[in-house]
Amino acid sequence: MEIIKTSEKGNLIINEEALASIAINAAKDVDGVSSFSNKPMDVVDTIKKGSLKVMSPVRITQDGERMDVSIYINLLPNKKIKSVSENVQHNVAEAILNMTGKEVSKVNVIIAGIDFPDNGDSNAPLTSEK
Template identity: 30%
Template structure:
């Protein structure tokens, strides 16, 4: 009799939409952020009715992520402190939830919401 050895290869594939949703949730919890800067939907997103997470770009090289986010600040928010808080929160959220290393989080201030606070 031959012994049959069973090899099971395990792999995990994480959609960029999942990473973008984690980033979106993290950013929306930060005081001083009005929202993530919008971008136009692609024809593919329109056709398949896919969600558009805004100005978020994700790069993955050898299980190391780089994230770039465009945000809109609330009126009176301090840009540097809000950007630093976004970097810390996004990095820790992605690393804790997915176990992936985040090398850098780039934050671009794309605008400021000038409407009056209620």
């Protein structure tokens, strides 16, 4: 998937990896996003493309002029899923529009998990254990 723009000065091609990078950087700025989750891409698409990049936190699909973005994120604890998701949707769509001039029709935010802080040694007994 690429965005191709033609002018009298030449062609501009923006590939999927660049779009994914824009989406990730836009989502990083949202309060409540802890990290990204690598979800496997569709096996058939991976084989067709011949790509060795099987894991990606961002999937971009394009059907004509319609571009859909799906992003897999992990949240910080005690953050509201709805507000974080809406902020990610807004930031990703706006960043792609501002940087490429291409409008995003839909941003799907998939909450893959919650990143809880690691409190010390995992082998240490819990306070309720004796």
